[in-house]
Amino acid sequence: MEQILTICVYCGCGCGVYLGKENGRVVASSPSRNHPISQGNLCVKGWHLHEFIHHPERLTTPLLRKDNKLVPVGWDEALDYTARRLSEIRDSNGPDALGLLSSAKCSNEENYLLQKFSRAVLGTNNIDHCARL
Amino acid sequence: MAGLATAFGSGAMTNSINELEDVDVVIVSGSNTTEAHPQIARRILAAVDRGAKLIVIDPRRTALAQEAHVHLALRPGTDIALLNGMMRIILDEGLADDHFIEMRTENFIALRDQLFKIDLDEIAAITGVDRQLMHTAACLYARAYKSTFCYCLGITQHICGTNNVQTIANMAMLTGNVEKENAGVDPLRGQNNVQGACDMAALPACLPGYQSLADMQIRQKFKQCWGVDVPLTPGRTVLDMTHSGHNGTLRGMFVMGENPILSDPDQTKVQATLEGLDFLAVSDIFLTETAQLAHVVFPAASFAEKSGTVTNSERRVQYMHQVIEPIGECKPDSTIIAELAERMGYEMYYESMAEVMEEIALLIPIYGGMHHDRLRSSWGLQWPCPNRDHPGTPFLHKHYFSGGKGHFTPAQHQEPFEPPGDAFPLTLITGRIYHHYHTGTMTRRCASLNRESDKALLQINPVDATTSAIRNGDLVELTSRRGTIRLWAQISEDIRPGQVYTTFHFSEAPVNLLTTGAADPIAKCPEFKVCAVKVARVES
């Protein structure tokens, strides 16, 4: 079983966790012994980190609302539609009619890109995340 | 965070997590550390076993409070009064660090004048904390050479959250407990990358790295890199967006990996706002309560299906290795954003996340030396790390505060927005429990965790339970001015009469139907820790 080091997704401690992979699926979580935070152990959430990754309720295709129902569509349709709607609102109501919520669960790179998207592409500082919640 | 930035010039944990093992005295306030930050609690308990003194400030008798030498069980929302009282005692006992105050701080006179007006009996009445206990705690904290003050959302999630934090900073500076190893002020960050999201300026009022939106030089730097002018007006905060109303000026939203329906206060208002939007796009790994309202939902890759960096509570930027390929048709959020940008006519092509990090290093001075090759082969680097040769910074403000001198900002007690009264006689405190995390999107889908804890419990004191004829395990209804939820009673002496406690992990019992939208005017942090409720048994 291959063991790959990553960082726990839950609290701000930031434990080093090895995820064990078998047949392309993540089937195990275990602590790094030398990681400065985890030091060989995890809390109960960290030990079960792998359990949600392959949960059957994972979203696996883009969804688009049609006739007031979310239905599976291809990536191009979902992205084209989103880009069009964001542009329309920006052009008719101004950039500040748009707002973005980024995520304390996403990486630095993704947060950086989303705020860049907000400021450079949409032209608004309306971006925040749930730091206070 | 705003409070700490005013005082010290920077709003992050001043020390490293492992430094906690070597403190002499540690105060933990508004943090159920053993459940919400188990690794930090592990360090605190190790320090206690080594002989350190532990002071816990919390209305509830948490597991850590049971290990504490002094437990100050204050009335919710009276932190400023309590700390002001402790500072007054420190002054009276001659335990202030005059030399530190003189050399490193400014505006002390204002604090001193305010503290001398305080009547300690009045403080005891406001906080419900015994004067003698307050005295013991103040002396323990001030006499030790290395005292650390850890706090969490129990401090910030009040309408006076910023002032709460400033008061903590005041107390640390008053006793010279900053600028050194094992001593400082440590806000414990609740999410794996909440620090990083702030650092990257997923915030409405600053540019990445807390750089000023208004500074011409900085704006120029960003313009050069991004090719466009950065908008000047500060944007809306989360609550300004999610509480903006059904047909407000906000018309479209893009939500990446958050679930405001459950996480934000006053759910009814949030739902009305989101439902009234012309367009809502959500990117997430599950069909969250928020995603169910969206016009478009993007299936995002989970943390195991992509690489990137996250920044923990002690400012440690760490690399996450990709473990598996994205499942189904999922794509990483970075790809989704880049594809949208391109469709809107903005070139946002990066070969890899390493290339994004290079841009971050270029633009954010405290991340100047952070590159994937360095982060991948190490346990990460703690910012500030200004250049490639810099080893990172385990504790902040060594020899000087980031903002020059430490600034005292006196604060006064302020009653909570919604104190209990006749119709709603109980104070509801919300927080987390050990087995679950935030809105439960992930942990509720972990079979083992959900087995351990599968329903929302309401912690209630036996006195209040008896008054309402509630037995342990009864289904009860909890009602505030904004709504009603159903959950199960857990009778416990660990909560005081007049208070009840529950969590926001369970979509079946969405506690944020009840909470108030009242928030701190500066940090915009909602008052999750105090709202008035009543409880009744549900007849079976």
Add this chain to the structure above:
Amino acid sequence: MKETTVILAKDNLQGLLRKLGRDKSLVAPVTNQWGDTLYTEITDIDGTELDLSKQPQASLKGFFFPQQEVIQTYDTTAGYEFTPQRHIQPTLFFGVRSCDLHAVLYMDMIFSSPERDDAYFARRQDTTIITLACTTPFANCFCNATGSGPFMEYGYDLQLTDLGDRFLVEAGRQQGEQILQAWGHFFEPATEEDVQLQYQLSLEAGGRFQRKVEVEHACRILASGEVDEQIWQQLSARCADCGGCAYVCPTCTCFNIRDAQQEPSKGERIRSWDACTFSGFTRMAGGHNPINSDHALQRRFLHKLKYDVEKHGKPSCVGCGRCVDICFGHVDITTFIEAVVED
């Protein structure tokens, strides 16, 4: 009975492992770039440096009894059919310490009764285990007190003892004998001097333990008497309920079984590690829990030190020390043993 004892020059180890790795996966301790030592599958013997100087952070448990595995798939399209799933991976484990092998032997016994556990033995079959005698115990080790080390006396296929520039190699079982026969040219005969040196090293190793854990004494007390209620309460108060002790323990074999629906009419039956320290471990459908949560640690400690002694004649703790450092509240099994002995 020691069938054959020979010498393997250290220079020949890599060549031997290359041969042995031909028809089996090769797993051995490797220290990665972050300093963590893991039992790692070695695909490139020339490009991988084995690290026999450190204790791997996890035992072999997960190879035979994984943290999570699909034991059956089911289909409800026509009726309700279950299809067993078996994972067979012929593997040679090299550099295993005696505590970890003792644990595997214990698991072999547990998963043999009342019938052979198919999922376990599918993974266990066709595996060879080559142990390395511990000449220098690690900081938290106490296998001398649990009768499971530092040298193996039985149960290994081959046991190596580091004699400096060479290994003394003992064949303990048929598989080991076969290796010695098949690859005889890698080995040379052992001299009386080599055997004497090994004995000397085993004596010295016994004196190098840094911890004195009075396992036997504690077992004797537990066999006859009750543990003071206060000890349980003190330990439980500090237990962080992480399950880490049971998960890192090479002999903790409690498990959970659950179903996960994958499609409208299909799903998987999953077996996963469980810990008797969790309150949900005994909670029944409907919510009633017949076990007091103050006694969560009781089950684990008494199982290892009392009930297994009654059943199998020795404790099922193998003294590997893995649970010691990692305990959030310092209430590991050695704390318990000390408390019992002092009381």
Add this chain to the structure above:
Amino acid sequence: MYTPKSAVIKEIISENHLVKTFRLSMVDSQGQTIPFRFEAGQFVMLSVPHRGEAPISISSIPANPSFFDLTIRKAGLLTSAIQEMAVGDHLGVRGPFGHGFPLDDLLGKDLLLVAGGIGLAPLKGVMESCLSWKKVKKLTDISLTLCYGSRTPEDICFRATIEKWQQDGVSCRLTVDEADPSWQGEEGLVTGLLADQSSSGDGYALVCGPPVMIRATIARLQAFGWSDEHILTTLERHMKCGVGVCGHCHLDNTMVCTDGPVFTLSQLQEMKVAELG
């Protein structure tokens, strides 16, 4: 050992608003019934599609191997899901597991069953067996007694069986915690029915129900002179494997699934189970 075999629902009897009895037959791949042999007091691990497995005691008599009954009360997800199933639906079954009641010792002796609610299910088969033994052997001097408590008259299970027993000479005493206007019988806890149930010496008392009821009943029976060896009960525990490996039903050094679920009072006393307080 862990692979369930197919069973099909032949009949569903609604006992009350929360409890149903499912009559099952084991079937082969062609749908042919295959025999299923068990002892009264044994249990099976029952699989319900997508809900996993749960231990359920068998409530029918062992005499006819072509079917067996499971009486199930809505408690968790699995037991709620099965309430929605229909005749002809398939379930998965492993077992039977555990030791049943020691019928060889019980046959021909005085028998007292004390049950609360659905706790009568595992005892039912014993009464049936003893009753037919009594008929076959024409034993007129042994007494068979049922003391049965329910929360309300609506909650009474196995009404038809109880009526039949009554006709066959079993002394059946029923009580409810909360009576309604239609209820003519006793009111109060089941222990109230035990007033004159003193031990005949070699008779057996079988007890099953909620923990509180077991505790109170045992105390009364002891007071009336029943020996610890002649009081039997069956324990309910969280179980996953049914074969003594997974650890969930561990009680000191015994496994309820393999060493029980039927225990004598003296065994329970050694194990200090929660049911005894």
